[in-house]
Amino acid sequence: xxxxxxxxxxxxxxxxxxxxxxxxxxxxxxxxxxxxxxxxxxxxxxxxxxxxxxxxxxxxxxxxxxxxxxxxxxxxxxxxxxxxxxxxxxxxxxxxxxxxxxxxxxxxxxxxxxxxxxxxxxxxxxxxxxxxxxxxxxxxxxxxxxxxxxxxxxxxxxxxxxxxxxxxxxxxxxxxxxxxxxxxxxxxxxxxxxxxxxxxxxxxxxxxxxxxxxxxxxxxxxxxxxxxxxxxxxxxxxxxxxxxxxxxxxxxxxxxxxxxxxxxxxxxxxxxxxxxxxxxxxxxxxxxxxxxxxxxxxxxxxxxxxxxxxxxxxxxxxxxxxxxxxxxxxxxxxxxxxxxxxxxxxxxxxxxxxxxxxxxxxxxxxxxxxxxxxxxxxxxxxxxxxxxxxxxxxxxxxxxxxxxxxxxxxxxxxxxxxxxxxxxxxxxxxxxxxxxxxxxxxxxxxxxxxxxxxxxxxxxxxxxxxxxxxxxxxxxxxxxxxxxxxxxxxxxxxxxxxxxxxxxxxxxxxxxxxxxxxxxxxxxxxxxxxxxxxxxxxxxxxxxxxxxxx
Numbered sequence: 246x247x248x249x250x251x252x253x254x255x256x257x258x259x260x261x262x263x264x265x266x267x268x269x270x271x272x273x274x275x276x277x278x279x280x281x282x283x284x285x286x287x288x289x290x291x292x293x294x295x296x297x298x299x300x301x302x303x304x305x306x307x308x309x310x311x312x313x314x315x316x317x318x319x320x321x322x323x324x325x326x327x328x329x330x331x332x333x334x335x336x337x338x339x340x341x342x343x344x345x346x347x348x349x350x351x352x353x354x355x356x357x358x359x360x361x362x363x364x365x366x367x368x369x370x371x372x373x374x375x376x377x378x379x380x381x382x383x384x385x386x387x388x389x390x391x392x393x394x395x396x397x398x399x400x401x402x403x404x405x406x407x408x409x410x411x412x413x414x415x416x417x418x419x420x421x422x423x424x425x426x427x428x429x430x431x432x433x434x435x436x437x438x439x440x441x442x443x444x445x446x447x448x449x450x451x452x453x454x455x456x457x458x459x460x461x462x463x464x465x466x467x468x469x470x471x472x473x474x475x476x477x478x479x480x481x482x483x484x485x486x487x488x489x490x491x492x493x494x495x496x497x498x499x500x501x502x503x504x505x506x507x508x509x510x511x512x513x514x515x516x517x518x519x520x521x522x523x524x525x526x527x528x529x530x531x532x533x534x535x536x537x538x539x540x541x542x543x544x545x546x547x548x549x550x551x552x553x554x555x556x557x558x559x560x561x562x563x564x565x566x567x568x569x570x571x572x573x574x575x576x577x578x579x580x581x582x583x584x585x586x587x588x589x590x591x592x593x594x595x596x597x598x599x600x601x602x603x604x605x606x607x608x609x610x611x612x613x614x615x616x617x618x619x620x621x622x623x624x625x626x627x628x629x630x631x632x633x634x635x636x637x638x639x640x641x642x643x644x645x646x647x648x649x650x651x652x653x654x655x656x657x658x659x660x661x662x663x664x665x666x667x668x669x670x671x672x673x674x675x676x677x678x679x680x681x682x683x684x685x686x687x688x689x690x691x692x693x694x695x696x697x698x699x700x701x702x703x704x705x706x707x708x709x710x711x712x713x714x715x716x717x718x719x720x721x722x723x724x725x726x727x728x729x730x731x732x733x734x735x736x737x738x739x740x741x742x743x744x745x746x747x748x749x750x751x752x753x754x755x756x757x758x759x760x761x762x763x764x765x766x767x768x769x770x771x772x773x774x775x776x777x778x779x780x781x782x783x784x785x786x787x788x789x790x791x792x793x794x795x
Contacts, residue, residue, distance in 0.1 A: 266432035273428075286384060289405045290373040294386030296332045297403040298371075300325070300339070307392040310341055310399045317352035324348075335383050335406040339390065341399045342367055359402070363387065366400035471552055472535075474517060478545030480504050492551050493530060512748060512769065513537075517549050527554075527746025534659075621647055622691060623655040626664050631689060634671050638687060641679045645671070648690035648701070656772040662743060663698065663770065667691070669736035670702040670763050677706030677761060697749070698770040705760040714753050740765060 300306070309320045316322065325337040325348030339347045344358050344367075365372045366387040373386045383404035390399040466473055472489030476482060481503050485495055499507040508514045513528045515521045516537045526537045536552045584603075591600040622628040631647060638645035657663055671689060678685040682705065690701035709717055718741045740763075741751040749766035756762040 263433055263436055266436060267429060270429045270432065286375060289384035290375070290386060292386075293334065293384050293403045293405050294371060294373045294388065296328065296334055296337070297386040297388045297401045300328050300337055300403065301388050301390045301401045303328075306339070307390055307398045310339065310347055310390065311392065315341075315345055315347045315356040317355050319347065321347040322349075322352070322355060326350075332403075335404045336402075338402045338404075339399060340402070342397065347399070361385075361402075363400045363402065366402070367397060369397060471550055474549045474551065476504060476517070476547045476549070480518060482507065483546070484548075488553075489551055492535060492553060519547060521748065523745070525742075525746075527743070618647060621651045622653045624653055624657050624660050624663070625655070626660040627653060627657070627667060627691065630664050630668055630671075634668070634675075638671075638675055641675060642685065643675055643678050644684075644686040645675075646686060646688050648688050648703075651689070651691045653691040653693065653698070654771070657698065658770055658772055662747075663700070663767070666700055666740050666743060666765050666767070667702070669740050670700065670765070673736055674702050674704040674706070674761070674763070678704040681706045693771055696769050696771045696773055698767045700765040700767070701762065703756045703760060703762045705756070705758065708755055708759060708761045709753050717753060718751065743767075 303324060306321065306324055309324075313319050313321070321339050325339055328334075329337040329350065336350045338349055338359065340359055340363055341347065344363050346355050346357055346359055349355050361376055366389050369389050371386070371388045374384075376383065376385050383406050385402060385404045387400055387402045389397045390401050392398050466484070466486040469486070470488055472492045473484065473486045474482065474489050474493075475484035482500050485493070485497075485499060490496065490499075493508065493513070495507055504518055505514060508517070512521065513530045513535070516526045516528050517539070519539060522539075524538060528535050528537055534554045536554050537549055539547055539549045541547055588600055588603060591597075591603060618631055619628050622631060631645070635645045667689065671687060674687040678687055684705070686705055688703045690699075690703075692699050692701075718737050737751075744751040744765050744767060747767045747770060749768050751763070751765045754762050754764070
């Protein structure tokens with residue numbers, strides 16, 4: 246019956262690692278024992294050769310071979326046996342140049358020809374090896390036997406029983422296996438600890454479930470309409486899903502590279518790298534408005550999400566513009582009705598010349614005011630906003646004017662953001678100044694400092710007390726009662742959040758002479774290549790927009 250493979254991750258990892266550990270241990274033991282036999286054989290051969298060399302060097306042994314006959318009780322046999330017993334060799338055989346034995350462990354073999362070839366030793370060469378003779382298989386060493394003048398008179402052959410070598414090997418085997426078993430036990434404990442930790446980290450999830458979770462993760466990351474960017478602790482990209490590649494203009498080749506190497510310097514790079522912190526950070530990349538959020542991971546990396554808010558921001562700005570246009574049209578409708586009533590009265594009274602003069606004066610005032618505004622504000626959306634707000638201000642009895650130092654080119658990166666900031670500040674100033682004093686006014690200023698746009702709106706209303714200058718920017722806080730269809734306390738918080746997303750600031754101070762002064766800085770809101778057009782003639786006073794609603 247085929248063994249059943251375990252299904253759980255813990256059991257599978259434990260089984261596989263135990264098999265690997267056992268295999269490695271067996272392989273290590275085999276690699277250790279395989280050369281051990283050869284080493285022991287070589288040691289026995291070297292020992293036999295050394296005994297033979299020592300025997301051949303015995304004084305008088307060569308003379309005894311030359312002078313006497315091979316006898317069991319001869320001096321050669323006596324010397325050989327003494328050496329054999331002293332060295333625990335299997336045999337010590339001495340032969341003459343004919344190959345006749347002069348010594349042997351079996352006396353009956355003395356005087357007979359040796360069973361193995363003594364030729365190499367008689368030729369003057371030393372020899373060692375494993376061979377089989379009358380005494381069985383043995384490790385042997387053979388050396389020439391020389392007289393005092395160096396002439397070869399015979400040979401010495403020494404053998405060590407091969408069974409003794411095998412016994413040594415078998416005797417060492419239990420120790421080797423003991424160490425191998427100990428290594429296997431330690432490996433098994435280590436495997437169990439690793440498997441237990443893996444089980445804890447994976448919450449007992451099976452391998453098939455891990456694969457399914459990975460596939461679901463890949464499908465989710467690359468299928469959602471939100472960009473996901475993951476960075477390691479060194480700031481290198483390790484994950485960029487399809488939506489993030491589209492929003493950031495990156496390709497698959499960006500993976501593994503530092504963030505600063507694949508994105509140009511700017512606010513987007515600073516936000517993703519964590520050099521700009523906060524929630525719902527606004528950044529612009531290739532004309533798209535992105536909202537970014539970052540979260541650190543336990544390994545020191547970072548995961549950032551990117552939401553494309555371009556269409557939503559455009560819809561919101563269009564809604565604000567439509568609301569402002571509706572208010573301006575309502576004010577213009579009121580003023581237009583008054584002018585028509587005046588014109589009808591002049592015609593009914595027969596004052597035709599006065600009627601013509603009145604129509605020319607009203608039309609000229611509109612044209613002159615628009616021209617004077619566009620001399621200072623060259624961005625069409627912003628200048629149109631100021632003209633429209635002028636009509637609303639006139640209806641409420643407040644004079645809206647543009648400061649003398651205002652000068653804004655037409656290279657604004659995102660005019661809708663500037664319209665949102667300026668529109669909210671002007672509306673807030675109108676609410677504060679309206680009804681406060683007869684000569685109520687609101688003054689708007691727009692100037693640039695490099696690529697930074699500075700918006701200033703002043704009014705001569707009651708001002709903002711120092712203890713409330715931070716609270717006015719809090720969500721939902723307002724000193725006025727909210728209408729059911731239009732909540733209060735949203736305009737100024739929106740202005741500050743928009744400024745902070747640009748990396749700028751929004752603050753309120755006291756205006757010199759009384760009232761409030763709001764200042765908003767929008768870094769990088771102006772394109773670097775934008776060139777301010779020639780401004781109005783120097784010395785021209787602030788231009789009032791109340792003429793449009795005369």
